Amino acid sequence: MTANFNVLLFILLSFALTLTAQEFSCPTAPITKDAGLTGVLPAGAKGQVQVPANTTCTYTFQIPKGFALRVDTTADYEVSMENSINFDNIFISPPAVNVVDYAMNTEVPFEIVSKTGDLAFITKYSYIDLSNYKQVIIPTGTHLNTTLDSNKYYTVKASNDNDQVNLQYGSRQSSVADLTLSEVFMFDGNDIFNSKYIGRVPSVYEKQNLFYSTSNTVTLVNLYGNPSSSLFLGNDASVIKTLNNYGVLVMDSDKEYDDWMYLLKGATVVTDSWYTVICKDCTTFSIDYMLFDTDKDYSNANGFVEVQGMTPSHKLQTMLHYQYSSSNNQSFPQIIPAPMATFHLYNSSFHFKLRPGTLQKDFDTSSGATRYVSSPQLWNPDAKSSFDYTFSDFNKNFNFSINLQSLKLENDGDSLNVEVGTADGDNSLDKKYTKTSLENQQIAGIGSYLKLVYTGTKNSTVLLNFEMIDMTETTVSMETTTKESVSSLPLWVLIVMTLFVM
Ligand SMILES: *[C@@H]1O[C@H](CO)[C@@H](O)[C@H](O)[C@H]1NC(C)=O
């Protein structure tokens, strides 16, 4: 009985020993798809294999075009500067249980460093054929998330064959970096099969602050499918190259966005900066306030901020112009009837608060404040070309002093109603505009509300601003102005014009 037990113990012990003592060898020849679509590291391993102390081993995988490599790693080791597992510059940290990673490099290293000898691992690998992946074309000026759909790859394409793509990404306000960006692979060209692989997103932007594709396309694929909150935005390179500094900011549809916009490009102060704010899953948002930095280095009377709809690639006209002021808070809130807007800072920086919104109809009045109202498609060509806004405070009496900057209502069915009145139904102003075209006409009415109702065709235009003068107090007029209607002029002309007007 005792003898039998000892034999059993001996067998068990030697079995355990052979398990952990499987010989570790480090092959120097690269691993290829042709040698097998699947395999295991170390070769022949059935479970985790201990790597002897003072071992550095680098396996090299070769990945043919049209394939990706998937590795599933289980590992245990003491994290120290000297023990590590690194695959395609991604550290696989312990304890790892079937941790999945992918790579699309033509040659990718899998490096094991065991200094202390306590590192054990097993990695299963497989080559994945991507030939069934379908292409989705995304035009410049359209954002996309980094949680790209499986079995699809995304090609961002410039609006002109001779142009290139400037691709940017923006992450939501958060203290931690969005690690899922490293799960997106970038190709400089039209597909994932023949185009040049240029790396995981963070590694591409480490090398260059601004990325421009070589041709008119850049392609993205995400094999991991983890949820990500960052967004990509492609712009036509010909537009972005004229800008001193350009960035993308992302806000959520359920959170206020409170931050600063600066004239900074890395550590360098530049004269101009442009930022596109993407309000994710919004149709509209509003500027709650924009407070200019009044610090002596930034309080420059010639400084300003301008806002245009959507992205620079849309080449829409400038809709708002705020000249530097230390007291412009009364100009807000200002509605932006588009899911994106591009801010241009010149010789100024400011603290802003943006609020996501659904289409708002009712607004408070505010003494001495100027508001800007326009047909939504001036902000966003895809917007419904109508609005219905009421500005009111039934406890007060205002002189609504309205400047019809530009009305172009030339199609049947185009109409703009402007009504000023009081709660008891007295209308001091009730105008209906149809089939008309006019510029800079002043009208005014006294009452406790102003109602503006517009329906029109896509190519009709309404651009107006109004001041609310409280009849019980005297107020000073604000320092803001909107740009004239100059829809056909490109952005650079506006900038040059502004510089000369100053
Ligand atoms: C590993 O290398 C270090 C430094 O060279 C040495 O002190 C140590 O004894 C080595 N360990 C083994 C197990 O060879």
Ligand SMILES: *[C@@H]1O[C@H](CO)[C@@H](O)[C@H](O)[C@H]1NC(C)=O
């Ligand atoms: C990201 O985009 C894909 C494809 O457009 C969509 O299916 C998915 O729901 C989006 N994910 C998030 C988190 O918005």
Ligand SMILES: *[C@@H]1O[C@H](CO)[C@@H](O)[C@H](O)[C@H]1NC(C)=O
């Ligand atoms: C900004 O404004 C200040 C003061 O008005 C001026 O001295 C400075 O040259 C301006 N900078 C640029 C880049 O225009």
Ligand SMILES: *[C@@H]1O[C@H](CO)[C@@H](O)[C@H](O)[C@H]1NC(C)=O
């Ligand atoms: C600006 O206006 C907003 C909204 O009315 C207010 O919350 C904020 O405190 C104001 N800021 C300053 C500096 O007046």
Ligand SMILES: *[C@@H]1O[C@H](CO)[C@@H](O)[C@H](O)[C@H]1NC(C)=O
């Ligand atoms: C209201 O404002 C308009 C335009 O500024 C002005 O012409 C008009 O005299 C004002 N009405 C009153 C009663 O103050």
Ligand SMILES: *[C@@H]1O[C@H](CO)[C@@H](O)[C@H](O)[C@H]1NC(C)=O
């Ligand atoms: C504007 O659009 C309407 C209908 O959508 C069309 O009939 C009209 O010709 C267009 N006008 C111009 C100037 O393009």
